[in-house]
Amino acid sequence: MKVCVIGSGLGGLLAACSFAKKGYKVDVYEKLPYPGGRFTNIDYKGYQLSTGALHMIPYSGNGPLGTMLKKLDADVEIVDSKPQxxxxxxxxxxxxxxxxxxxxxxxxxxxxxxxxxxxxxxxxxxxxxxxxxxxxxxxxxxxxxxxxxxxxxxxxxxxxxxxxxxxxxxxxxxxSGPGVPMGGCRGVTRALLEVLSAEGGKLHLKNSVEKIYGDKHAEGVIVEGEKKNYDLIVSNVGLKATASLAGELFPENYKKSIMNIKSSWGIKISVASDKPMLDFSGVLLTPYAERIHGINEVTNVSPVLAPQGKHLIMSHQILKPDRNVKLEIEKGLKDLKKLFPDFNKHCKILATQVHRKNWPVNRVPSGKVISPRTPLRNIVNVGDAIKPLGMIETDGIAGGVKEAINYVEREFS
Missing domain, CATH: 3.90.660.50 (Polyamine Oxidase; Chain A, domain 2)
Structure with missing residues (x-):
């Protein structure tokens, strides 16, 4: 069976590797010049900033993602946080x-x-x-x-x-959990790309899928103006983008049902420090902060995420659509300086990343359970829109990929 995976984020790569392991011919198309989507690293002055996730796996190595990585033979070490x-x-x-x-x-x-x-x-x-x-x-x-x-x-x-x-x-x-993957998000992405390559799958960077075409059922995709036939299409670009690609192949009532789903937004502040600001590798929740909800310092476990002798701290806060982004960032910075009285002496802001609109925290808010199935039998969704009840962040994505694989096996066996 020929499988097309649209998007090389975590969900897309997990699905691609899983189908490649089953002997299917798999092509992954990614419009960006790098793989991983919101689950990889950006090198900035020797610090490994993340494109989305906070270099953490909610349920450590024991949850759905850790279990799936082991099953795929992905070479990833996940270190439990203590205290969590x-x-x-x-x-x-x-x-x-x-x-x-x-x-x-x-x-x-x-x-x-x-x-x-x-x-x-x-x-x-x-x-x-x-x-x-x-x-x-x-x-x-x-x-x-x-x-x-x-x-x-x-x-x-x-x-x-x-x-x-x-x-x-x-x-x-x-x-248990959370845990830190050694090398951060890219450590996981790199391991999955190695599995994909070893199983004969192919990654096509800077290749944008422009349309899913067919007559009553999906026959393939148009990539950079060229038609390519596939038996199965796995989309990791979100419900709305998938519906847009499918166009008239999806009924209007389905498209209307997903267009009003609101995504979850957030702001991440990445900070460089010349000393450990936290003395543990888990999450520090901050109930009394005005905006920031939590902080981590993953370099306590994976020092390669910062230059030698330095540390990387990341904070996260909700962004409401009706709030002023600049003001929200200022309030987050104020929280950090209040939480760490010696912040100005030891710390320096590396980046503030705003996750909203087409690059949100979650395309579908947690608690809204959506099936990987679509109106067409041979198109399935994966990614942060497809999370089982009670499964959060990357573990939720892995749980959704497992559901998609089970569905495909039932339908195509």
Whole structure:
């Protein structure tokens, strides 16, 4: 079977390698001059900035992505973060077990019940913010909830269901995490490209797919003006872009159903430091910051991501579509300087990256579960629009690719 993969982001490469491993003839078309999409590195003054993701894998090497990489024989080392997460509260970095000490006595019983229910409760359609408020009606508890969902989903706790978030938390207990891939995002991308090449797959850079053509079903794609026939088309460019490429092949009601889906936006600030600003490799969630939701310092695990003796710090914050980008960045920088009193002495801003519109954090917000299937049997979607319930970021992408592969095997067996 001949397979066309549109886009060489993480979802596209995982799908391409999986189908190549099955003996299919695979071509990957990427319009950019480099592979990886929002999951690779940019070398800037010796620092390995990321094009999208924060050089982390949510469920470490044990989750869906780590498992799929092992199955594909991709040579990637993923180092578990220890501790996994700390919370910066009133100037102290606390573990989840230490949080109770900063809550007033009247909230402690409710807080203990909440912590127990995180492992047991299934949640519902209500927002995670409302679910938290029902357990312990505390401003700090809501701020912690916002910090977690802001960092992991680029959503406020009021914008995502309790069912989604509680499933995510259960997955953290199940798989552990987060973890840092050695070499960052590019370490994963490079390993997948090696697998693709070894299995006979081909990557075509600076080759833009202009159209999916056919008569009632997809027969192939037009690339740089040339028709190419394929049995299966796997799209990693998002639901809307895929529908645009398919044109009249997709029914109008389907196209209308996806056009109103809003993406999740965010701002990432990358900082150089001449000393470690964090003393661990996990995530520091920042409930009391005005804008920033969390920070990591992956060079504590993978020092090759910065020049020798230097460190790379990355912060993440939500960007609301109606907010002024310049002002939001200024507020994020103000947060960093407040969190680290010696920031000006040891740190320097490398880049501020705004992820929105055609280059968002997530093309479909977490919690909105969409099938990889499309109206046409031989076109499937992968990528950050296709994430199973409770699977976030790159692990969600891997989970969606697995669903797409299972669907293809059922349909074409």
């Amino acid at each position: 997460v700390l919370f910066n509260i009133e100037g102290e970095n606390l573990t989840i077990g230490e949080i109770a000490k900063v809550f007033p006595l009247r909230y402690k019983v409710g807080l203990l019940k909440l912590l127990a229910k995180l492992k047991l409760n299934e949640g519902d359609k209500e927002s995670f913010a409302w679910w938290v408020k029902k357990q312990v009606n505390s401003e700090l508890a809501l701020k912690i909830a916002d910090a977690f969902t802001g960092w992991s989903l680029s959503l406020d706790a009021s914008e995502v269901s309790s069912k989604e978030v509680l499933k995510e938390i259960k997955n953290f207990y199940k798989y």
